[in-house]
Amino acid sequence: MAALKRNIAIVGAGITGLTLAWRLQQRGHAVTVFEQSERVGGVIKSIRRDGYLFEEGPNSLLAKPPFRQIVDELNLHDRLLGPSPTATNRYIAVADGGDRRLEAAPRGLISALRSPLLSLTGKLRAVGEPLRSYPQHADLSVHDFIAEHFGQEVANGLVAPMLSGIYAADTTRLSARSALPRLWELTEGGNSIVRGAIRSRKEKNRSKSGRAHPASFRDGLEELPQQLASRLAAETLQLQHRVLSVRPTANEVILAVRDASERVSEKRFDTCMLCTTADAVGSxxxxxxxxxSARLGEIPYAPVGLLHVAGSVHDIEHPLDGFGFLARPSLGLGLLGAIFSSSLFPDRAPDGMHLVTCFCGGAANPDAAAVHDEQIAEQRRRELEALLRVRKPLRVMHRRYWPKAIPNYAVGHFRLQEAIDRFEQQHPCIRISGNWRAGISLVDRLEDAARLAAS
Ligand SMILES: Cc1cc2nc3c(=O)[nH]c(=O)nc-3n(C[C@H](O)[C@H](O)[C@H](O)COP(=O)(O)OP(=O)(O)OC[C@H]3O[C@@H](n4cnc5c(N)ncnc54)[C@H](O)[C@@H]3O)c2cc1C
Incomplete structure (x- = not known):
């Protein structure tokens, strides 16, 4: 039980708000979660139809300790899915003269040195990283940071496709300090990344713990928020309740809440935790x-379109023997990349069929994200067909357009984080979390919710 039982409001029933509610309930606090929509999960949405499983938001997460812990606590082991053994390859879409093809991405240093993705000069530039010293910066774009350490080829050819896959971002504008915080920390004091990694491993006495693998659940990622919601005490979850304003007083915080019948009422709590998008917190x-408030409203979000495309295994020449591919931005495709969904997890497509989930658009190519437009969806489908070398056209099965999908931390984002820290110190009964503040991945969200509950 908590030493001091508090009455806590949480705004937003996405994965952040639900995890926080569960953790606070475990600590004995009285929790109320207000969610404006009629469902839990926020951007996590899984749809089963015609033998396929379509993820409209995130498709998988990394089975790191915060995730494994919650699976243990909720006892979800028999719902959990790991990747199929054949899904270890990752590809990068590259240009080969006028042609475009998928080239296997390096899995580590040795395979990077063997890979045709980098020229000999590019490889020599990269391996010299530990031999140089580096100036100390307050922040840099991801592109400039990686180019300074490993050279332009690694920055453009390997890191840009990776980061445009995760953040749908333009790496020349994305903050290295905020988007790659662990790498950034390694370089403190003008250190090289490689030297910093070796020192950090020694200091923490850590052996190579192996890579966390992608995970999901039998009926998709939406199982996780649904399971969390089902463990909350009765009356905790208030769906179709939109929080309109937050007003702290000397020792409490007053929320104006509009319910499904449009009635607005005032509700009082000891603490309020805001777990929504940046512009919603800003308002x-x-x-x-x-x-x-204005600075929060200005945080750039990359638009993303999700396109689920299916085809018979006999009609696709590429074996789809991997997780998926990422496209080099220099190719000028509207596709950011794709996940070979039916190769990654079982039961995502009927027997004899493949399901491929394409990510389209992003910050550098926003128009290409608008896959709700039939013509734009067709253009993306044709780009995919050329890369996978198909014998018959593929079929678009499901699409979802996110005009504001992923927050892209701009260079200098850390100053905004400092401003939020100061705001929380001035208003101790208000706490703020969200993927625009402390990490966008689902695992980051689980970790941040745990940190906040403990605070
Ligand atoms: C297309 C896409 C693909 C992604 N892919 C991956 C992936 O493969 N792996 C991965 O790890 N991560 C991925 N992510 C990132 C990850 O899914 C998100 O960072 C995470 O789910 C965000 O959760 P959240 O709870 O912080 O916010 P949200 O899911 O946005 O939830 C916020 C909730 O707050 C509610 N709300 C807003 N304002 C109010 C209000 N005034 N009153 C009441 N309720 C309110 C909203 O309705 C919403 O339900 C992806 C994200 C997107 C969009």
Whole structure:
């Protein structure tokens, strides 16, 4: 039981808000979660139809300790899916003269040195990284940071496709300090990344613990928020309740909440935790700190279109023997990359069929994300067909357009984080979390919710 039982409001029933609610309930606090929509999960949505499973938001997460812990606590082992053994390859879409093809991505240093993805000069530039010293910066774009350490070829040819896969970002504008915080820390004091990694491993006395593998659940990732919601005490979850404003007083916080029948009422809590998108938090803080509110509203979000495309295994020449591929931005494709969904997890497509989930658009190519437009979806489908070398056209099965999918931390984002820290110190009964503040991945969200609950 908590030493001091508090009455806590959480705004938003995405994975952050639900994990936080579960953790606070475990600590004995009284929790109320307000969610404006009629469902839990936020951007996590899994749809089963015609023998396929379509993920509209995230497709998988990495089975790192915060995830394994929650699977243990909720006892979800028999719902859990790991990747199929054949899904270890990752590809990069490259240009080969006028042609485009998928080339296996290196899995580590040795395979990078053997890979045709880098020229001999590029490889020599990269292996010299530990031999140089580096100037200390307050922040840099991911592109400039990686280019400074490993050279332009690694920055453009390997890191740009990877980061445009994760953040749908333009790496020339994405903050290295905020998007790659662990790598950034290694370079403190002008260190090389490789030297920093070796030192850090020695200091923490860590052996190579192996890579975390991608994971999901039998009926898709939406099982996780649904399971969390089902463990919350009765009355905790208030769906179709939109929080309109947050007003702290000397020793409590008052929320104005609009329910499904449009009635607005005031509700009082000891603490309120905001777990929504940056612009939603910004509008809730409007009357408290208009400068911070405006800065939150300006955080750039990359648009992404998700396109689920299917075809018979006999009609696709590529074996789809892997996780998927990422496209080099220099190719000028509207595709950011794709996941070979039916190769990655079992039961994602009927027997004899493949399901491929394409990620389209992103910050550098926003128009290509608008896959709700039939013509744009067709263009993306044809790009995919050329890369997979198909004998018959593939079929678009499901699409979802996210005009504001992924927050892209701009260079200098850490100053905004410092401003939020100061705001929380001034208003101790308000706490703020979200993928625009402390990590976008689902595992980051689980970790941040645990940190916040403990605080
Ligand atoms: C297309 C896409 C693909 C992704 N792929 C991956 C992936 O493969 N792996 C991975 O690890 N991560 C992925 N991510 C990132 C990850 O899914 C998100 O960072 C994470 O799910 C965000 O969760 P959240 O709870 O912080 O926010 P959200 O899911 O946005 O939830 C916020 C909730 O707050 C509610 N809300 C907002 N305002 C109010 C209000 N005023 N009152 C009440 N409720 C309110 C909203 O309705 C929503 O339900 C992806 C994200 C997207 C969009």
């Amino acid at each position: 809730l803080l409007q009357d408290l700190d208009s400068t911070l």
